[in-house]
Amino acid sequence: MSKNLTIKTVLVALVIIAALVCLVPTLGGKIPTWAESILPTExxxxxxxxxxGMHLVLEVDVEKAVAAQVERNSQDLRREMQEERIRATRPEAGKGNTITLTLLSTKDQGKFDDLIKTQFSDYTLGTATSAEEGKVTYTLTLIPKAVAHIEEMAALQALEKIRNRVDEFGVAEPEIMPQADGRIMIQLPGIKDPQRAVALIGKTAQLTFKLVDDALSSGNPTKATLPPGTELNYEYRKDRASGRVSKTPIVLRKRALMTGDTITDAKVRTDSQFGTPYVSVSFDSRGARQFADLTSRNIKKRLAIVLDGKVQSAPVIQDAITGGQAVITGQFTMAEAKDLAVVLxxxxxxxxxxxxxxxxxxPSLGQDSINQGLLSMVVGFGLVIVFVIVYYQISGLVANVALILNVFLIGAALAAFQASLTLPGIAGIILTxxxxxxxxxxxxxxxxxxxxLGKTPAAAIEAGYGKATLTILDANVTTLIAAVVLFQFGTGPIRGFAVTLSIGILSSLFTAIVVTKLIFEIALSKFSFKKLSI
Known part of the structure; x- marks a missing residue:
């Protein structure tokens, strides 16, 4: 055997060995501990x-995202006017993405106009309307371009945060894709607890800290009797013995003293006295300063921790908390506490x-799909093998060896890259x-x-591979380009088909051109036959 032939044989053998190693976990074997860091283990x-598993299509309520941004802008405007000493009523966010306020003196109109132009350029300033006693009322309207940008960013941010939640939930190979009109398609293969997944993904997790008005809470408050600037909520308590849940009305100040956007970490802890779980959150430097300031100015007052509009707890602030941490307690199970920590x-x-x-x-339907898909692949594979042997005789056996190795390499590539095998993917293998x-x-x-033409077997093999290779490359490269486009722009089943087709094209080029020729060359070097069975 020539040196060149030996090198090619060793290289092909190394490829086959590497493929076998990648398939060890799939075939039921176990990777040695020392090799787990460098070899596929799944x-x-x-x-x-x-x-x-589960298939979900979600729609982001982008209108509420815009409304929330307008509300935040109204609070920012109030702070800016206080710094500029512009006397006015509290800016109120209203319908149609507007902010309305009344200047208490016409003397402040110039400073107010400059403030809007420099700090709030996303708003158009409506015509001033004169009010009583020299007051002037303004209406600011968010421009359409800013509305479209907020809606686009809300959809993108929701997609990223949902992806982070799913990753922490531990689902292998989730499919999370943006769609038109702010929609998000989610596929969670092998999910064991669908309802928990839905609750985790769909939880808004808007965390706010608000002061409790104990004077109003002690009576029998109703929405009709509440003064402006307050809101009615409920504090839920669960009796440990009976399991009954009771709710107590609680009056909160509407203005949130702090939100959860400065949280950097959230961990589940267990109460040492009762063994109940709670969530400990950590703030970044800005959040730590805000929380320290909040608690130092409101000692002996109750601070409500509100998650998605529901009061989780309302402890009394005993002292200033300067460590940059807070605790969220409630009637949590361990699973609920873990999920809350994930979303925070x-x-x-x-x-x-x-x-x-x-x-x-x-899973039963999934198993049926596996059985039918594998059956179709086996039947198609078997028919091809029989045809090749009948038509090309012993050379057909060489081609069939390459076919078997081709399927083997596709499986190894799927395992190595941790790609998902889908039903359309099986169709891609059959096409390959x-x-x-x-x-x-x-x-x-x-x-x-x-x-x-009378050439010897060795010359005929060399000439046959030389003349056919360029044609084969042309046909397969164009198909590979189409597969890459399908993967890039397709979703779900289409991408599954594109993955196996792309891998299959590359492996079939290797087996059809390199492996089969190597087998012929080895046979010629060993036996020097004068007639080729083809």
Whole structure:
């Protein structure tokens, strides 16, 4: 055997060994501990249609995201006017993305106009309306371009935060894709607790800290009797013995003293006295200063911790808290506390989300899909093998060895890159088998032509591969480009098909051109036969 042939044999053997190593976990073997850091340790992931799971389509309520931004801008405007000593009523966010306020003196109109132009350029300043006693009323309207930008950013932020939550939830190979009109498509293969996943993904997780008005809370407050600047909420308590949940009305100041946007970490802790779980949150430097200032100015007052409009707890501030941490207690189970920590770490959604479509694929249906898909692959593979052997005789056996190795390499690549195998992916493998046979057909027909011209088997094989290779490359490269485009712009099943097709094209080129030729060359060097069975 020549040196060049030995090198090619060693390289092909190394590829086969590497593929076998990648498939060890899928075939039921175990990777040694020392090799876990450098070798794949997981089986081939199955897609939603094969192992079951959950399919969700969410819609981000972008209108509320815009309304929330307008509300924040109204608070920012109030602070800026206080710094500029502009006397006015409290800016109020209203319908139509507007902010309304009344200047208490016409003397402040110039400073107010300059403030809007420099600090709030996303708003158009409506015509001033004269009020009583020299007062002037203004209406600011958010411009359409700013509205569109806020809506776009809300959808993108929601997508990123949902992706972070799903990653922490521990779902293998989730599919999270943006769609038109602020919608998000989510596929969670192999999910075991669909309802918990829905609750985790859909929780807005808007955390606010508000002061409790104990004087109003002690009576029998109703919404009709509350003064401006306050709101009615409820504090829920669960009796440990009976399990009954009671709610107590509690009056809060509407203005949030602090929000949860400065949270950097959230961890589950357990109360040493009762063993109940709670969530400890940490703030960044800005949040730590805000919380220290908040607690130092409101000692002996109750501070309500409100999550998505529901009071979780309302402890009394005993002293200034300067460590940059806070505790959220409530009637949590351990799973609820863990999920709350996940959503607080990933951050609040910029707006609520609505579930437009929810579909669960059971594992039994997934197993049926696996069985039918594998059956179709086995039948198609078997028919191809029989045809190749009948038509090309012993050379057909060489082609079939390459076909088997081709499927083997596709599986190894899926395991190595942790790509998901889907039902359309199985269809891609079947198509690859057909394309691989097509490559061998081109080569073998070229070899037959050379043999008819009277060339020796060695010369015919060399000429046949040389003339067919360029044609095979042209056909496969164009198909590979189409597969890459499908993967880039497709979703779900289309991407699953594109993945296996792309991998299959590359592996079929390797097996059809390199491996089969190597087998012929080894046979010629060993046996020097004068007639080729083809």
């Amino acid at each position: 089986k081939i992931h199955l897609g939603l249609d094969l192992q079951g 770490r990933s951050g609040a959604l910029p707006a609520p989300v609505r579930i437009l479509e929810e579909r669960t694929v059971g 088998i057909g394309m691989a046979v097509d490559a061998n057909v081109l080569i073998f027909e070229r070899i037959r032509e050379e043999l008819r």
